[in-house]
Structures are given as structure tokens and as C-alpha cells.
Amino acid sequence: MASLDDLKKRISSVKSTQKITKAMKMVAAAKLRRAQESAEKGRPYSDKMNNIILNLSNGISDIENAPKLLSGTGENKVHLCIVMTSDRGLCGGFNTNIIKKAKQYFQKVLDEGKTLKIITVGTKGYDQLKRLYGDNIIERISFKESKNVNYFDADKVGKIVIEKFEKKEFDVCTIFYNQFKNVITQIPQEQQIIPLNTSEKHENSLEDNYEFEPEEDEILSNLLPKNISTQIFKAMLENSASEQGSRMSAMDNATRNAGEMVDKLTIEYNRSRQAAITKELIEIISGAESL
Amino acid sequence: MSEEYSVEIVNPEKSFLSKDDVTEVVVPAFEGEIGILKDHISIISFLKPGIIKIYSKSGEDSFYVNDGIIEFKNNNLSILTSLILNLKDIEKEKISEIQKSAEEELNKSDINDQEKYLLDQKLEVLKSIN
Numbered sequence: 001m002a003s004l005d006d007l008k009k010r011i012s013s014v015k016s017t018q019k020i021t022k023a024m025k026m027v028a029a030a031k032l033r034r035a036q037e038s039a040e041k042g043r044p045y046s047d048k049m050n051n052i053i054l055n056l057s058n059g060i061s062d063i064e065n066a067p068k069l070l071s072g073t074g075e076n077k078v079h080l081c082i083v084m085t086s087d088r089g090l091c092g093g094f095n096t097n098i099i100k101k102a103k104q105y106f107q108k109v110l111d112e113g114k115t116l117k118i119i120t121v122g123t124k125g126y127d128q129l130k131r132l133y134g135d136n137i138i139e140r141i142s143f144k145e146s147k148n149v150n151y152f153d154a155d156k157v158g159k160i161v162i163e164k165f166e167k168k169e170f171d172v173c174t175i176f177y178n179q180f181k182n183v184i185t186q187i188p189q190e191q192q193i194i195p196l197n198t199s200e201k202h203e204n205s206l207e208d209n210y211e212f213e214p215e216e217d218e219i220l221s222n223l224l225p226k227n228i229s230t231q232i233f234k235a236m237l238e239n240s241a242s243e244q245g246s247r248m249s250a251m252d253n254a255t256r257n258a259g260e261m262v263d264k265l266t267i268e269y270n271r272s273r274q275a276a277i278t279k280e281l282i283e284i285i286s287g288a289e290s291l
Numbered sequence: 292m293s294e295e296y297s298v299e300i301v302n303p304e305k306s307f308l309s310k311d312d313v314t315e316v317v318v319p320a321f322e323g324e325i326g327i328l329k330d331h332i333s334i335i336s337f338l339k340p341g342i343i344k345i346y347s348k349s350g351e352d353s354f355y356v357n358d359g360i361i362e363f364k365n366n367n368l369s370i371l372t373s374l375i376l377n378l379k380d381i382e383k384e385k386i387s388e389i390q391k392s393a394e395e396e397l398n399k400s401d402i403n404d405q406e407k408y409l410l411d412q413k414l415e416v417l418k419s420i421n
Contacts, residue, residue: 041305048301048369052335052362151303151373210364211334213322219335223360226373233303 018258025251032244039237069224072195080170085125092250101188158229177235178242186242296366340413353378
């Protein structure tokens with residue numbers, strides 16, 4: 001049995017860990033509210049953008065000459081995957097879930113004999129992927145310095161993607177992120193952004209004809225790059241809300257586990273203290289008897 | 292018959308402004324300014340850097356925008372923009388900041404004519420409000 005001193009030390013160390021996890025939970029809860037708010041506020045923009053693009057692409061009759069961002073390069077050889085993770089740890093299964101989803105996709109791509117390129121956003125994703133797919137990672141981006149998710153960061157990523165696309169470095173681009181459902185559930189998502197998936201065309205028919213200024217294809221070719229940034233931004237917002245949610249529940253669990261551990265250790269401590277006292281008493285009594 | 296329609300301005304972070312008593316909006320479209328009144332034909336257009344003016348029953352508002360897309364449909368005007376500033380409470384430093392970065396951009400050698408045109412526009416507008 002561990003000595004009384006050892007037990008005492010362990011109890012106090014578990015208690016201070018518990019304090020940390022408790023504080024982290026509080027911080028995550030506060031940040032979650034803000035992240036959730038901005039995720040909700042960001043939705044109108046991406047929804048509207050999506051709507052306009054769908055309206056526009058429905059109007060395009062000549063698929064052959066449609067912008068490449070919409071119709072694709074016509075090939076399907078090189079896949080670019082953008083894996084969005086967090087920059088900080090201690091957030092439960094948040095990063096692991098995205099990575100797991102991404103790895104499945106990677107395997108599928110590689111099994112089909114296609115080339116795989118990876119861009120990691122967030123340091124944790126890079127850490128987890130560099131061992132297995134180190135050679136495939138072409139770029140790693142981290143926004144550790146920015147305090148909040150902002151559009152300009154997303155725009156930076158978007159510009160990198162578009163630059164690579166124009167250089168014909170890949171054919172298909174997919175992003176991986178966690179969609180925020182609620183505090184306990186985050187769903188890892190894969191979303192293809194190039195070529196744009198217009199199969200989910202909405203029903204509200206285009207009865208009214210739009211007037212375009214400048215021409216349709218010019219608008220579309222200007223709008224599509226913006227849409228890439230917007231989609232990435234949306235993913236970043238969802239991700240940050242998910243990260244905080246995941247961290248909050250992970251820290252909540254940790255706090256509870258630490259509490260249980262303290263209880264157990266305290267009982268053990270009391271028992272061994274009692275045992276020591278009893279032992280001493282027996283010694284005194286038997287010493288007295290022998291006199 | 293009322294002459295009002297609704298306008299909504301959204302930027303990536305939030306819904307910036309929403310009004311439903313607007314009588315006229317003037318936007319700096321790519322090929323020149325467009326004034327939009329009620330029952331305008333459905334239109335999609337681009338914005339270049341410039342000033343959006345919104346005339347409503349409750350007064351007149353002006354905003355500076357960097358870029359954007361507008362969609363007008365069924366008497367609903369949506370303006371999507373990545374950067375928008377209200378001219379009423381704009382800070383001088385902020386303008387100078389944008390101005391400076393635009394100037395730097397303009398001095399780069401690898402920009403094409405269209406970009407150059409947009410940047411020139413931007414500087415002109417910024418100078419006029421500063």
C-alpha cells in the first residue's frame with residue numbers, strides 16, 4: 001500500500017488537474033457561445049451565395065464552355081484534400097474524427113490509383129497525418145495567431161486553392177471538417193468544392209429571367225472563386241464551434257473523472273491512516289501488557 | 292401604392308443590415324452605377340469598390356464597399372460583400388489602412404489591367420471620402 005505521503009501528493013495533484021479541466025470547460029463554454037453565434041450569423045452569406053450560383057448555373061446552356069471551377073477539368077486523376085482541424089489539443093475526439101474520415105477517403109483515392117495531395121489547415125491535422133501521408137502533404141496552414149475565425153484567413157486558403165487549380169495541379173478538391181450539430185454531436189463532413197456539386201439543384205424554378213451585368217459567364221467566373229473562399233469560411237466557422245463544443249464535453253468528462261478519482265484516493269488515504277493508527281494502538285497496548 | 296422594397300446586406304460574418312422601407316438604392320456596379328427602384332427587373336450584378344447609397348423613409352445611408360454581388364428579385368435586394376463600412380462612423384485610420392494596402396498592391400508589377408482598374412477605382416473613392 002502506498003504511503004500516506006504519496007497518497008496525499010496524488011490527491012493534491014489530481015485536484016489541481018481537476019481545477020485546470022474545470023477552468024478549460026468554462027472557457028470552452030464561453031467561446032462556444034460566441035463561435036456558435038458567428039456560425040449562425042455566417043449562414044445567410046453562404047446560403048445566398050449558393051443560391052445565386054445555382055441560379056446562374058441553371059441558366060448556363062452551354063456546359064462545354066462553362067468555367068472550369070464549375071464543370072471540372074474533365075479528368076479525375078489528382079485529388080486535393082483540405083483537412084481542417086484545430087490548432088490546439090484537449091478537445092476529445094474532435095481531430096481524430098476528421099482524420100478518420102479523411103483517411104478513409106485517402107485510402108479510396110489511392111486504391112483507385114489516383115494521385116493524392118493534401119493541404120492541412122490547423123496544426124493538429126498535420127501532426128496526425130505526417131507519419132502516414134507525409135509525402136502527400138503539399139501545404140500546411142495554421143491560423144494560430146488569429147484570435148477569431150475571420151473571412152480573410154479563409155480567403156487566403158481559397159486563393160491558394162484557386163492558384164493551384166489554375167496551374168492544373170489537381171482535378172477534384174474536397175474539404176473535410178466537422179459540422180456542428182450540438183454540444184455532444186459533431187458530424188465529420190466531406191464536401192466536394194471543385195468541381196461544384198450542382199446535382200442538388202433546387203426545385204424553385206427559374207421562371208423569371210435575370211438581367212445580367214456583365215455577362216453571365218463573366219459573373220460566374222468571378223463568383224466561383226469567391227464561393228470557394230465562402231465555403232471554406234463556412235467550414236472554418238462550423239469547425240470552430242465544433243471544436244469548442246467537443247472540448248467542453250471532453251473537459252466536463254475529465255472534471256467528473258478527476259472528481260471520482262479524488263473520492264477514491266481520499267477513501268484509500270483515510271483507510272491507511274486508520275490502519276496506521278490501529279497499528280500504533282496495538283503496539284502500545286501490547287507493550288503495556290508485557291510490562 | 293407604396294414605393295418601398297426590402298434590402299439586406301450580408302457580409303461573411305453576419306447580416307449587416309436589413310431594411311424594408313427602402314425607396315431607392317444606388318450601387319456601384321461593375322459597369323457603372325445602378326439605381327434600383329421598386330419593381331426593377333430581376334438582376335444579378337457585381338460591385339466595384341465604391342459607395343452604396345440607400346434612400347429610405349427613415350433617411351439616407353451611405354456605405355463603402357470593397358466588392359460584392361447584388362441580386363434583385365421579387366422586390367428583394369440582397370447585397371453580398373466581404374468588406375463594408377458605414378460612412379457615418381468610419382474611422383480615418385481604417386481608410387488610410389485600406390488605402391495604403393491598395394497602393395502597395397498597385398505598385399506590384401504582376402497585376403493585370405482589370406485589377407489595376409479596380410485598384411485605381413478604390414483609391415479614388417477612398418480619397419474622396421477621406
